[in-house]
Amino acid sequence: MQNFGEPSFRDSVDLMFNRATALMDLSPGLEQKIKVCNSTYTVRFGVRLRGKIETFTGYRSVHSEHMEPVKGGIRYALAVNQNEVEALAALMTYKCALVETPFGGSKGGLCIDPRAWEPHELESITRRFAYELIKRDLINPAQNVPAPDMGTGEREMAWIADQYARMHTADINAKACVTGKPPHAGGIQGRVEATGRGVQYALQEFFRYDEDKALAGLSGNLDGKRIIVQGLGNVGYHAAKFLSEEDGAKIVAVIEWDGAIVDDDGVDIEDLHQWIVKHGSVKGYPHGTFVAEGAVVLEKDCDVLIPAALEGVINLSNADRIKAKLIIEAANGPVTFGADEVLRKKGVVIIPDMYANAGGVTVSYFEWVKNLSHIRFGRMQRRAEEARHILLVNELERLSSDKGLGWTMSPGFKSKYLKGAGELELVRSGLDDTMRTAYQAMREVWHGRADVEDLRVAAYIVSISRVAATYQSKGL
Ligand code: NAD
Numbered sequence: 063m064q065n066f067g068e069p070s071f072r073d074s075v076d077l078m079f080n081r082a083t084a085l086m087d088l089s090p091g092l093e094q095k096i097k098v099c100n101s102t103y104t105v106r107f108g109v110r111l112r113g114k115i116e117t118f119t120g121y122r123s124v125h126s127e128h129m130e131p132v133k134g135g136i137r138y139a140l141a142v143n144q145n146e147v148e149a150l151a152a153l154m155t156y157k158c159a160l161v162e163t164p165f166g167g168s169k170g171g172l173c174i175d176p177r178a179w180e181p182h183e184l185e186s187i188t189r190r191f192a193y194e195l196i197k198r199d200l201i202n203p204a205q206n207v208p209a210p211d212m213g214t215g216e217r218e219m220a221w222i223a224d225q226y227a228r229m230h231t232a233d234i235n236a237k238a239c240v241t242g243k244p245p246h247a248g249g250i251q252g253r254v255e256a257t258g259r260g261v262q263y264a265l266q267e268f269f270r271y272d273e274d275k276a277l278a279g280l281s282g283n284l285d286g287k288r289i290i291v292q293g294l295g296n297v298g299y300h301a302a303k304f305l306s307e308e309d310g311a312k313i314v315a316v317i318e319w320d321g322a323i324v325d326d327d328g329v330d331i332e333d334l335h336q337w338i339v340k341h342g343s344v345k346g347y348p349h350g351t352f353v354a355e356g357a358v359v360l361e362k363d364c365d366v367l368i369p370a371a372l373e374g375v376i377n378l379s380n381a382d383r384i385k386a387k388l389i390i391e392a393a394n395g396p397v398t399f400g401a402d403e404v405l406r407k408k409g410v411v412i413i414p415d416m417y418a419n420a421g422g423v424t425v426s427y428f429e430w431v432k433n434l435s436h437i438r439f440g441r442m443q444r445r446a447e448e449a450r451h452i453l454l455v456n457e458l459e460r461l462s463s464d465k466g467l468g469w470t471m472s473p474g475f476k477s478k479y480l481k482g483a484g485e486l487e488l489v490r491s492g493l494d495d496t497m498r499t500a501y502q503a504m505r506e507v508w509h510g511r512a513d514v515e516d517l518r519v520a521a522y523i524v525s526i527s528r529v530a531a532t533y534q535s536k537g538l
Pocket of ligand 1: 318320
């Protein structure tokens, strides 16, 4: 995606890292240790498909092992390459530190067009790729725990978990070797939508601060805000759905790989999603206006732009024409280093990827803990909590009737209050808390230091300080 002689994705991440470390007091040796990618394993393997042997190339990069296991998704796309996987692994290190999930950073990828293969063929390919990684401990509950990314989802994670269990029949923690599994295969409620939900919580938190909104030229809350979303996949679909259905935001355009749907009255996200599931494309969607050259729609006037597809889509070729007041990087690396500078000068506020899309790894962390503890969250507490609430409600009602006060609780309040928290409620609460806490850590640096002008540098400073502290406590 990069052009105009811009640095590669990995160099772009390193340049952003350098902007932050220039403002920090790290020894050059430690700075270098944190920045470099520890290792990248490349594997080429064959699978017999359609009567012949197909060879595939895959990668697993480990950026930093300051905490283990290391964590990061597995991407399926034709454009996957070592540079991209290493950039994504580095972002995982910084992301995990920022949202305080106790992992190092890793990432994997397979050069494949998943649309070109039938499900049973994808299963054979995935199992073989997993086998290659498992036998080198590049998938392991204690060392390296993948998750979904572009082109992969629950289905692939279930195959990987099963492959690991077949190769480690006596490992009682086998399920914790990968996250993002479906709930019936050891997953957790709320993981599928976690990254999109995290984007929603991040925006809600941003809109709680008048000072931050003012810097972006915004005011009020999310209700009625005009939002453009690029990529209606896992992350983009859930973010757009929650923001429009729950916060009253108006999705004025959705950009997909083969064009965009523009509708100033607001796109019905669920309806468009169903259309894409059925037709594989936004083309022919009967509402709004179809624009064949989707990328141009990134430049349309809006309050919030959510790039949720791929890296490098906002670059030196279009940055000066972007009209959004606020960009929230739901994808990894959607704004290049050069574009970031142009946008900053224009006064556009950017909520950086390492924070904005951290909802996925946060709920993956909950899933991993659930797998290791072998019990569903809330299973022990839920009914005890309900019993205590019933006691209180009954007592209040008794007092009211004894004193002849005639107080009655509204049925809505009563049923809501009495309900104990199940796994989904606990996951949402943990995710919301994580997104708020991490934002507050970033904004403290953003507003607290005169030499920090943007949230990205603030995010890097918070996370690099934490990684540095871990290395130092290990005696490095
Ligand atoms: P996905 O494969 O589910 O969805 C990607 C979507 O983008 C698809 O709908 C695809 O058609 C669309 N797309 C592809 N090329 C496009 C183009 N040129 N223009 C517009 N749309 C295009 O992937 P995802 O899991 O939603 O991941 C999207 C981004 O979010 C990636 O950068 C990924 O690294 C990041 N991310 C994902 C997760 C997760 O939990 N899935 C977590 C953190 C970050």
